[in-house]
Amino acid sequence: MNRRKAVILLSGGLDSATVLAMAVRDGFEPYTLTFRYGQRHSVELRAAARIAEAFGSVRHVVTDIDLRAFGGSALTDDSIAVPHPEVPGDSDAGIPVTYVPARNTVFLSFALAWAETLDATDIFIGVNALDYSGYPDCRPEFIAAYQAMANLATRASVEGRQRLTIHTPLIALTKAETIRRGLELGVEYSMTHSCYDPVGEQACGTCESCRLRARGFAELGLSDPVSPPGR
Amino acid sequence: MNRRKAVILLSGGLDSATVLAMAVRDGFEPYTLTFRYGQRHSVELRAAARIAEAFGSVRHVVTDIDLRAFGGSALTDDSIAVPHPEVPGDSDAGIPVTYVPARNTVFLSFALAWAETLDATDIFIGVNALDYSGYPDCRPEFIAAYQAMANLATRASVEGRQRLTIHTPLIALTKAETIRRGLELGVEYSMTHSCYDPVGEQACGTCESCRLRARGFAELGLSDPVSPPGR
Numbered sequence: 001m002n003r004r005k006a007v008i009l010l011s012g013g014l015d016s017a018t019v020l021a022m023a024v025r026d027g028f029e030p031y032t033l034t035f036r037y038g039q040r041h042s043v044e045l046r047a048a049a050r051i052a053e054a055f056g057s058v059r060h061v062v063t064d065i066d067l068r069a070f071g072g073s074a075l076t077d078d079s080i081a082v083p084h085p086e087v088p089g090d091s092d093a094g095i096p097v098t099y100v101p102a103r104n105t106v107f108l109s110f111a112l113a114w115a116e117t118l119d120a121t122d123i124f125i126g127v128n129a130l131d132y133s134g135y136p137d138c139r140p141e142f143i144a145a146y147q148a149m150a151n152l153a154t155r156a157s158v159e160g161r162q163r164l165t166i167h168t169p170l171i172a173l174t175k176a177e178t179i180r181r182g183l184e185l186g187v188e189y190s191m192t193h194s195c196y197d198p199v200g201e202q203a204c205g206t207c208e209s210c211r212l213r214a215r216g217f218a219e220l221g222l223s224d225p226v227s228p229p230g231r
Numbered sequence: 232m233n234r235r236k237a238v239i240l241l242s243g244g245l246d247s248a249t250v251l252a253m254a255v256r257d258g259f260e261p262y263t264l265t266f267r268y269g270q271r272h273s274v275e276l277r278a279a280a281r282i283a284e285a286f287g288s289v290r291h292v293v294t295d296i297d298l299r300a301f302g303g304s305a306l307t308d309d310s311i312a313v314p315h316p317e318v319p320g321d322s323d324a325g326i327p328v329t330y331v332p333a334r335n336t337v338f339l340s341f342a343l344a345w346a347e348t349l350d351a352t353d354i355f356i357g358v359n360a361l362d363y364s365g366y367p368d369c370r371p372e373f374i375a376a377y378q379a380m381a382n383l384a385t386r387a388s389v390e391g392r393q394r395l396t397i398h399t400p401l402i403a404l405t406k407a408e409t410i411r412r413g414l415e416l417g418v419e420y421s422m423t424h425s426c427y428d429p430v431g432e433q434a435c436g437t438c439e440s441c442r443l444r445a446r447g448f449a450e451l452g453l454s455d456p457v458s459p460p461g462r
Binding site (some may be wrong): 022061063064065066067069070099100101102103104105108109110112113115116117134136137139142145146148149150152153154155158175195 | 292295301330332334336341343349365368370371377380383385386
């Protein structure tokens with residue numbers, strides 16, 4: 001059987017691991033793409049490699065991009081502290097300092113470049129419009145506009161060949177729903193890493209990303225396999 | 232006087248040097264962005280730095296991106312030869328092998344990231360829809376779609392602040408018109424470098440990019456200051 005190629009953006013976190021499992025379930029041949037972008041949580045990179053292997057990635061590319069050259073986020077600028085909020089996902093508080101300017105735009109653009117050389121017409125990204133705290137580049141209207149642009153950007157678009165689709169299977173799911181579907185598809189969440197502010201390899205348990213994960217597992221009556229001891 | 236900041240994509244070639252001169256003429260404070268992307272013609276990088284300095288760039292960033300990881304172009308893949316056509320800009324021949332998949336999409340995405348951290352709302356890019364041989368990401372409809380996407384991608388777009396504009400002052404100019412305007416603005420074209428296939432620091436004179444330049448200067452009754460000896 002000739003499976004269709006897809007480029008999957010894989011961070012090593014819970015969401016993108018679930019997206020990879022969903023793409024494989026849907027019959028796509030996965031090509032996984034991970035970025036080393038000056039993020040503090042480079043432990044994610046090792047997690048991404050393990051997850052890619054577990055789900056049979058045909059090729060796993062780790063590419064370097066220097067978002068530190070621009071700064072502007074707690075994830076790429078050492079002068080901005082990662083917050084440890086009491087309540088995760090408080091959208092009244094505005095866009096949090098963990099937002100990395102234009103990150104998903106940059107990530108999708110590399111995915112588009114690879115999709116074009118692979119002659120693939122499917123890109124998967126684990127954005128979510130519910131649990132996240134108003135990141136502009138996680139909204140459905142952003143993804144729709146990106147797809148429209150991408151369909152004017154490539155050789156295939158000029159030659160009138162098949163159109164490109166950006167798949168966002170998590171966009172309307174709660175974290176608990178994402179986890180439940182991932183568990184059904186065999187995702188080993190102990191392999192994943194989502195913490196914004198890890199101590200060595202260990203998740204902090206108190207940053208927004210850790211809290212969102214923990215709450216998702218708790219809603220299913222489970223505990224997060226990567227929670228720090230004592231939580 | 233408080234000048235508005237603008238991010239200028241600067242390759243070191245003739246077109247982007249002219250765009251930088253135009254942005255400065257229009258009163259923008261220039262922040263110049265150049266990519267080291269595995270291109271064969273890294274001599275362009277030195278040209279970009281000279282041009283940035285000549286036009287008073289407030290900050291000149293050279294950022295590394297690895298488009299070689301994906302290949303698919305004569306400019307990023309050593310297994311694909313750079314062509315030396317007799318007639319430049321022959322659009323009947325389809326999209327040339329010098330097209331780099333999604334290159335302008337990737338470049339604009341980094342410019343968007345920087346613009347967002349600078350709180351700039353203007354990006355300049357030297358795309359041209361006339362002289363080029365059908366590169367999909369040089370078309371006005373691509374730029375319009377990119378701008379629409381960018382205006383949904385950023386913090387400013389969520390917060391309802393000023394909209395982002397992608398300026399393409401060369402999009403409808405012939406090469407000769409570009410050169411004439413650049414000369415009026417004091418661009419020293421001897422500083423620029425456009426060759427796809429240089430021998431050391433010397434332009435080859437016969438690739439598509441060299442031929443387009445030479446034709447532009449010839450139409451003005453001039454010779455290209457970076458032509459190889461004897462041409």
